[in-house]
Amino acid sequence: EAGVAQSPRYKIIEKRQSVAFWCNPISGHATLYWYQQILGQGPKLLIQFQNNGVVDDSQLPKDRFSAERLKGVDSTLKIQPAKLEDSAVYLCASSSRDPRSGYTFGSGTRLTVV
């Protein structure tokens, strides 16, 4: 089966600019997650979708980050305006209805804010 697709792979922007990341999960996976991974740390959940609804966005900095999954399939994560501390790898993952089988991660988008 095809894996989780993410684009772009790399992005460099200046602070205060905006950026968007795209994710296409594994076909049939109802749940989609966006994680932020800062260098040297483990991934940290930003937002979780179940189909096209938000399940948990408690750790999403809503003043600058937004995400949508309008048709319950692919998803977009946006940052506007970006700050230097947003430099990180943004990972998208998906899972079946039972997440205990583990999440499948994409390769991530490496964002550098200068």
Next chain:
Amino acid sequence: GQQLNQSPQSMFIQEGEDVSMNCTSSSIFNTWLWYKQDPGEGPVLLIALYKAGELTSNGRLTAQFGITRKDSFLNISASIPSDVGIYFCAALNYGGSQGNLIFGKGTKLSVKP
């Protein structure tokens, strides 16, 4: 909030040696997972554990779900160069209020041929 304490932070070993790493928490979980992440890639699932005391193997990898449900360990036997990478523990309370996967900070493994 909930957090996982993973140790050691890094390991530098000789090829053929066995490796052991562990993860502890002050919180109880009903699922423990171990992932490996290679440079420039997302984490890949190695082993999933669903029951306290469970011991599960995947080739040269063995992991255990602690009986207190607050810890887990991963062993790698007879390490080879391709074992190099960052290993993450992760934990989940499926069905509870915390239904999301949280991660430790990782153990970076380096193997000298």
